Amino acid sequence: MNRKTERHWEKIYVIVDIHDTIVHACYENTETFDYFLSAKEALQLMTNRDDVCLILWSSTYREKLAMYLDHFAADGIRFDYVNANPEVTNTALSDFEAKLYYNVGIDDKFGFEPETDWTSVIEVLSLYKTN
Numbered sequence: 001m002n003r004k005t006e007r008h009w010e011k012i013y014v015i016v017d018i019h020d021t022i023v024h025a026c027y028e029n030t031e032t033f034d035y036f037l038s039a040k041e042a043l044q045l046m047t048n049r050d051d052v053c054l055i056l057w058s059s060t061y062r063e064k065l066a067m068y069l070d071h072f073a074a075d076g077i078r079f080d081y082v083n084a085n086p087e088v089t090n091t092a093l094s095d096f097e098a099k100l101y102y103n104v105g106i107d108d109k110f111g112f113e114p115e116t117d118w119t120s121v122i123e124v125l126s127l128y129k130t131n
Helices: 002-006 039-047 062-074 114-127
Strands: 012-016 052-056 104-106
Touching (some): 039 052, 039 114
């Protein structure tokens, strides 16, 4: 959020994975929505901010993605895009056709610890309130 302020960006782009990041992974045919502690609250807070663009970043099959998006929406979590960021286009120096642009990545494979780090996300969001 400091960089957003320093560079006078209108918003930041946050990509978020589903499994073992938002919810506990279920390796069965039936999906579960067992949220990690504070994940739902943090995502709801980001959803309600004009200065955060939430992007669902997942390798989940399309038909299951729709189910997740519906469930998240019912819980007050809205993702602006899925596996894409059409708001940031190619520049003279950067090609975003194969790699989407984002500022923050939230994924267990990035080292995010969902049992504890969602609380830190909430703390940062509360420090940097929107106008």
